[in-house]
Amino acid sequence: MINGTRLTKSAIRWGMVGGGKGSQIGYVHRSAALRDGYFDLKAGAFDLDPGRGRDFGVELGLDPDRCYRDYGTMFAAESARSDGIRCVTVATPNNxxxxxxxxxxxxxxxVICEKPLTFTTAEALDLQAIAAERGLVVGVAYGYSGHQMIEEAARLVADGTLGRIxxxxxxxxxxxxxxxxxxxSPAxxxxxxxxxxxxxYxxxxxxTHPLYIAQVICPDLRIRRLLCTRQSFVASRAPLEDNATVLMEYDTGAVGTCWTSAVNAGAMHSQKVRVVGSRGSVEWWDEHPNQLRLEIQGEPARLLDRGMPYLHxxxxxxxxIGAGHPEGLFDAWANLHYRFALAIEAHEDGEPSRVSGLRFPGIAAGVEGVRWVEHCVRSADAGGVWVDYG
Structure with a gap:
């Protein structure tokens, strides 16, 4: 249990690009990164308007001289400082x-980057190569994956409780x-x-959020081919979709579906991941993230609760905090950020193998998300045809 004991030697000097005043995602990143003291915000290029960005940085308690007009200026200036930042969060539009x-x-x-990591797989692979060459960590903001019951679902799959997926x-x-x-709404x-x-869209x-969660729960499944259809029900959004359905076939013979939409009128988030095996099923719903529904054929359905000793x-x-107290989005994001910090410190110590078993959405997850979207778009734009997942 996280109880305030530091797991790294010191806080990581940290900066932000974007995420300025009024940015919901900027606030989430700051809350998560600063939650356990693993990061220390020292600099930022928060806004396209330099004056507004500077004022916001000062509101956050930063030195005005470290509130920069743009990211290029920040990277150059911070690189010249003995106490310069070591990590930066990118909380800006996708392009x-x-x-x-x-x-x-x-x-x-x-780098900790918002998703999708890039527009194209080629760009994502370029970032992966640079990070590997320089021994740097790239984390991707799949924040929901920090919820603990997702790990329980993964363990139930791994120990065979559900049977063959x-x-x-x-x-x-x-x-x-x-x-x-x-x-x-500019956002x-x-x-x-x-x-x-x-x-x-x-x-x-x-x-890509539930896609990554499914990869955490079922890491041995590999997509063989997929088919996607997408629609722009609000016509002015075309060619970008506000609704899409994806069919997937995995190399094990398993099948998958993904429905994503911004026009599911009346619904809140409705982010759900269900995994069905030959013996049983699990389902996680982000509106009730502290619970996991487990259904074994022939047995009563049960709800597993976060924090209970019967979990893995x-x-x-x-x-x-103990069972019965709800944990939420900020806790999940903070869980990822302390893992990002552990990975960063291990790489800086020249010992990346120290965190080889640590689960967090890194550069490979970012590349895979971009690749999946690229294949979906290719399938949909060809009329909703099956495409090999190469």
Whole structure:
């Protein structure tokens, strides 16, 4: 259980690009990174408006001289300081992820990047190569994967409780954009503009979350081919989709489906992952993240609760408080950030093998998310055809 005991030698000097005043995701990143004292915010280029960004940084308690007009200036200035930042979070629109992350890696900085990591697989592989060459960590913000009951689902699959995995169903389908809300919401407006969002909207913005969770729960499943159809029910969003359905076939013979939507009117998040085996099934729902539904054929269905001693030890490792007390999104994101910190310190010590068994969404997860979206778009744009997952 996390009880305030430091697991690294010191806090990591840390900066942010984007995530300025009014940014929900910026607040989430800061809350998670600073939660356990593994990161220490020292610098930022928070806003396209330099004055507004500087004022916000000062509000956060930063030295005004370390509130920069742009990320290039920040990387150059911080690299020249003996107490410069060691890691940077990229919390900006999708079209900037690749150039900012690449510049950060070339400046010798570890990176925590919003998803999707890049527009294309080629760009993502370029970042992966640079990070490997320089011994740097790239974390990707699949924040929901920090919930402990996902680890319990993974252990139930690994120990054979569910039997042979047959079916995986993924869903992230909220209703908050069932109308053209982007007219009044800048945060939504860029997400439905291909110049900023890239080749997809809900596939990249939403579906990659349950996709990564499924990869955590069923790490041995490999997609063999997939078929995708996508729609723009709010017509002004075309060619970007606000609804999509994906069918997947895995190399084991298992099958999968993914429904992702921003127009599921009346729904909240509705992010669910269900894994069906030959003996039983598990289902996790992000609106009730402290519970996992376990159904064994011929037995009563049961709800497993976070923090209880009947869970696998790995599912108890990140508990912050005893069973019965709810933990939520900020706790899950903080769980990932302390793991990012452990990985960063191990790489800086020249001992990456020290964290070889540590689970967190790293560069490989980022590459896979981009590759999956790319294949989905290719299938949908060809008329909804099966495409080999190469």
């Amino acid at each position: 900037t992820h690749y150039p900012i992350t690449r510049a950060a890696l070339l400046a010798g900085l570890h 047959r079916i995986v169903t993924l869903q992230f389908a909220h209703g908050f954009h069932s109308q053209a809300v982007e007219g009044d 939504t407006r860029w997400r439905v503009d291909p110049a900023f969002a890239g080749p997809s 809900v596939l990249g913005d939403l579906a 030890p790995q599912a108890l490792a990140d508990d912050r």
